Amino acid sequence: MKTRTVPLAILLFSLAPFSFAQNAAGISGGFDFGQIPGISSRPSVEINLNSQMLAFVGAATRSSDPEAEDVLGGLENIRVLVYDLVEEMSAVLEFIDEVSTALEADEWQRVVYVQEETERVSIYVKFNEAAIAGLTLLVADGGGEAVFVNLAGNIDPAQLGGITQALGVGDVMGGIPDLTGGAIGNAATDEE
Amino acid sequence: MDETNEDEDTRRLRRELRRLGHAPVPAGLLRRLLAIPSGREPGWRWLLAPAVPAAVVAAAVVLVARQPLPEEDPSVAALQEFRVAMSYVQRGATVTNEEISNAIQTGLREAYGISRVSVLGEDRRPQQGDQDEN
Numbered sequence: 001m002k003t004r005t006v007p008l009a010i011l012l013f014s015l016a017p018f019s020f021a022q023n024a025a026g027i028s029g030g031f032d033f034g035q036i037p038g039i040s041s042r043p044s045v046e047i048n049l050n051s052q053m054l055a056f057v058g059a060a061t062r063s064s065d066p067e068a069e070d071v072l073g074g075l076e077n078i079r080v081l082v083y084d085l086v087e088e089m090s091a092v093l094e095f096i097d098e099v100s101t102a103l104e105a106d107e108w109q110r111v112v113y114v115q116e117e118t119e120r121v122s123i124y125v126k127f128n129e130a131a132i133a134g135l136t137l138l139v140a141d142g143g144g145e146a147v148f149v150n151l152a153g154n155i156d157p158a159q160l161g162g163i164t165q166a167l168g169v170g171d172v173m174g175g176i177p178d179l180t181g182g183a184i185g186n187a188a189t190d191e192e
Numbered sequence: 193m194d195e196t197n198e199d200e201d202t203r204r205l206r207r208e209l210r211r212l213g214h215a216p217v218p219a220g221l222l223r224r225l226l227a228i229p230s231g232r233e234p235g236w237r238w239l240l241a242p243a244v245p246a247a248v249v250a251a252a253v254v255l256v257a258r259q260p261l262p263e264e265d266p267s268v269a270a271l272q273e274f275r276v277a278m279s280y281v282q283r284g285a286t287v288t289n290e291e292i293s294n295a296i297q298t299g300l301r302e303a304y305g306i307s308r309v310s311v312l313g314e315d316r317r318p319q320q321g322d323q324d325e326n
Contacts, residue, residue: 047273047276047277049270049273049274049277053266053273054270054274056266056267056269056270056271057267057270057271057274059267060267060268060270060271061271072274078274080276080277080280082280112284112288112291114287114288114291121284121287121288121291123288135281137280137281137284139283139284139287147280147283147284149277149280149281149284151281164275164278164282167271167274167275167278168275169275169278169279169282170282170285172278172281172282172285173281173285174285176284176285176288
């Protein structure tokens, strides 16, 4: 038994760098960003809305949009991490590239990819049959800010965009191709 | 404690002890019982009288201050967080739109430039390979 435990431990340690690829709390479409390198400070914005909190959001928007409760009820988790002061942007850019690789290995589809010398924008979507089960947004801009967002659950882009528009945020999904039937297609650009 | 009050207390105590039964009461016990302060005698208590309302007010202020703030409605808090979260998704969408617009504009500009050259022959200068082609 011992002879099996040691190789297993070695295997687990060797997989540790890729642990961020695990689903957050076992939610399909969830993604835990784990420890982000190049940043020592705590996030300036940290949001973690679980299904219960999202039910509150649905209840709060019920009067303005009766369908919002159903749409938001399909969401299981929203996680946002925003870092204002990134000490080592190169480490964060590398992290985004590693996460991108891990997501693609986990059958996430890249719908947006912008790569410049000091900037990355990547949006990944995980499909569950015909529906969207997760959306992950990775942004590092040249100004020293990094944003990581994960939406998990049953996402209806058109309806979710409608709700956010009603809330004054704008149609958050309308600008993302492949989500709302946009004819533009994959927006990947590579200006490296 | 004046004598009148002491006598009255003594009488009342004897009466109560008698009511308890006929068991003999040790003489020392009665003295010790009487020695227990009744709480009536301090004549200086009147000094506290003006402080009482102030103390009550102070206590009230402390109590009010210590009362927990009214709890924020969880729906409102959750909605606010949701809006912030979505605003960051919106930012990503905005960046995407800009990149798409730039890509399309660049593509169109290049395509337009190529078509102008090929159709109108503008800016066409003899190239090194032109003679070879002919």
